[in-house]
Amino acid sequence: MPTSLVEGDSLLAVDVGAATTRAVLFDVVEGGYRFVASGQAPSTAEAPFKDVSEGARNAIENLQAIIGRALLNGSRDLITPSQSNGSGVDAFVATLSAGPTMKAVIVGLLTDVSLESARRLTETIYARIVDTMSLNDHRKSEQQIDSLLRVRPDIVVITGGTDGGASRSIQKMLEPVGLASFLMPADRRPAVLFAGNQKMESEIKSLVGSLAPLLHFSPNVRPSLETEDLDPAARELARLFVNVRKKQIKGVDMLDIWSHGHILPTGYAVGRMMRFLSKVYSSTKGILSVDIGASASVISAGFRGKSTLGVYPQFGLGENLPGLLNYTTLEDILRWSPLDIPSDALRDYLYQKSLYPSAIPATKEDQALAQAVSRQALYLAMQTARRDFPRTASTLKSGLLPLFEPILAGGGALSDSNRPGDGLLLLLDALQPIGVTTVILDQNNLLPLLGTAAARNNLLPVQVLDSGAFLSVGTVVAPVVSTTYGAPILRAKLEYDNGTEARVDVKFGSLETLPLPSGTAGKLTFQPMRGVDVGFGPGHGGTLPVSGGALGVVFDGRGRPLNLPADGVRRRELIKKWRWTLGGE
């Protein structure tokens, strides 16, 4: 990249998570943007600080110590623009996931249409839907009012009506919202996003405008019955989320000022990056990003320019952990554990961990529990996110995941590990990808920051992605097959650039690897057995170019869907074997 194409602006990005705040510096090195370094500190949204700027400043100070360059002045304010002595930065962006899960009420006309759009829209922020109102809601108005007063929502998302269409029904449904807001203390009234019939703006203003502390309007999520367009509304909701947080948590306003408004909910920023990447990777396959952290599990997928985003606080690994049992059982979590752990110990773990979201496993037993919980949370998040994938997404068999290339993964549960194999096995278990795909670990959790930075500098994300800031774990080959344990399913030959080759026979139920170091490439030839599909059709082989990674080429011969043995002793032995194959202990 010629230097002349890059203006040379340095950019500092801060991600305020539930447990950890990270400060990341991007700057121009040898003519292109590079990830320079990151510093981190415990987040400070909670008491006793109740001020996220403290954690942000601490993280920036830790970054300063690493890079040997001042970014804050003596008053701990950001030095901007960069100075001739090397101090300071030219731009600042931030992402935010810290803070209590927001309570949202969604309002729409038809359950399967506008309310469903409202649900999808609300799942783009860190919110839990606590009540829904639609024409199918048979409660009396006063019951709806009492419900709203009881649940005290932070946000009300209103959809419904095609542009120029129904308005009286929406008016009727907004009556309880307006009356409940009127009855609430002014400082506890919910913010409102209206993403419905665009002709109703003035009526909405008169109905709830004086009662909502924040009232935002966005283009209709359902401009017509057949069309759904969430993106503009999601952008507005992201802004509303930040504005609500500014009222709830001290210091968010300061980050907003430092960033000149370039602050986004972390999950939304990931979604934006995936939208961008799905346009860049013009493949027939989709592109997938998963992030599992204390605040939420975030699943974002792109399919030829179309993207989906699901932010699931109910599957986060922090304060919401006990609520995980509303969606799964202790036994289903423990099936992933390599150790024989009593179910009561797991239940105690979920409650105890919720007290201390930033605590990490220090022992093998605690790590086994943490990893089992992470797997099940991510598995559930993936199953939930799949509902919204396009029906046209390419797959090898109905009921399985669509084909993805690549899969990007981040979040504390993956990036803290010292062994990439642990993270890869977690992803293979929880996501159960199919066919041939590359798995990339976002070990510095850069993806959301790049998504936010893109608005300030569209060159930066592209160049950082190309610069090797992400860890390529390897190429995964996951045949779609179901047969008996130990049956041969696939033969593969890897030809290296230097002319040498390696072969592997994959048996059902096993994991196998072929070394292919990062930065190298090879040619992989498959010979699947009858009925086995790696993407060329059942029983059909072929040759693909593959790129290297920390674990080379990984063959997941465990079948899809992955069925773990019911016998606990055998299952745990197998899990230990799989971990060992991928470099674990």
Added chain:
Amino acid sequence: MQAPVHHILALTTIVRERVLPVAGTVTARLNQKVSSGDVIAEANWAREHILLDVARALRVSPNAADRLLKCKVGDTLAASAEIAVGKGLFPRSVRAPREGKVVAAGGGQVLMEVGETRLELRAGIPGTIIQIIPGRGAVIQTAGALIQGVWGNGRIDTGLLVSLVEKPDAVLTASRLDVSLRGSIILGGSVKDAETLQAAAELPIRGLIVSSLPPSLLHLAREMRYPIVVTDGFGTMNMNSAAYKLLSTNAKREVTVNAETFDRYTGTRPEVIIPLPISQDPTVPRDVDTFAPGQQVRLRRPPSAGAIGTLVSIKPGLTILPSGLRAHAAEVKLESGELVIAPLVNLEVVG
């Protein structure tokens, strides 16, 4: 690195805000000395509402209905009281279905609050009112011992502390509870069964301090009318030695069990307060510290979860833990003499 602080203090100044959940009237005065049972604020609170569509009932337009209303916002109406009467020889009327207060009227509708109950906010802790929060409550200051917990069932009460445990790993069972304990605050160990909580309710006692509760008992614990503070965690955990020493040596004293729900964002935590006579105000405890050798620390996660120890040294750089994770860590000498390596994020300073 900054360190969270878990308060277990033999003598400190304690300042607590006590507020109503809804707006009301504050009855306490600035500088007033209060005991834990004194009412400091009160409010009327209606949980239900009734929306009456007057226009529809009278078959008139909303504007016309507004003109026919016989009540206004703020009026208290008896059941069957007339709200609006139509016109004509045989006029229709709208009556209040229940006793209540008109909270909104307009657009042809009347919204009433019904089922009003009276809330009384008690001081909870004995002390001095140092600030009035208009319409909501007050700030109370006292001095004494403070033992923070990790879970509370949302209630508060005061009584004489009776210790039923001889060591930090004891288990409290229903058989230990007899009528002589009625009205007491019980220092128990770990509670493992519902019978113990129910037996305590039947006496009744005024409060229960336990080291741990199994998660399966939390629902029942929330329903108990006496406050319950859990000092250490869920499952079966010993009481940390610092809390045990302080509580067991203060048996027979009057203590307040403030079993507030733990809220990480507001900072409210369940706690036990033991008011003590003082000649001058002790220092206010600090809420945050910086990790340093010599500090008394508590381990939040295994190994030795809940144990108290002394921070010996902070390891340079990142340490690879037995779990395989990399983290900033410290060497901690437990009271047993055992040395353990713990990540800093799993430690809290006791003080």
